[in-house]
Amino acid sequence: MIIVVAALGFESQEDRDRAVELTAEVQMATRVEEPGCRDYCFAPDPAVPTRVQVYELWEDSDSLVAHFKHPNYLKMVQLLSQANVKESINRAYLVERSESVYGPKGMKDSFFQSPAGE
DSSP, rough: OEHHHEEEEEESSHHHHHHHHHHHHHHHHHHHHSTTTTEEEEEOOOOOOTTEOOOESSHHHHHHHTTHHHHHHHHHHHTTTTEEEEEEEEEEEEEEEOOOOOOOTTTTOOOOOTTOOO
């Protein structure tokens, strides 16, 4: 899995809100149409009124690379260019292993423990 996280900074809260509104349809299209996309979300940061938090989850590197050539990506770039983005900080992470944060009783006290015998 590949996780992409980003923070987009805008000139004003109005610009941020406009960006979220402008891109909502493309966000959903990316989720529905693009193979390998598990999640694709550009959401307003509730603590910073000029920031959008981005979260993307892709099955593999190939699907993310294909996304960068897809019309949805090109449309997203075009739409964001109309919204006064002044900063973009982004990272992609390769996830080799994952597990649920919460166990059956709603609590988790350790993460990524090796199975017995390893």
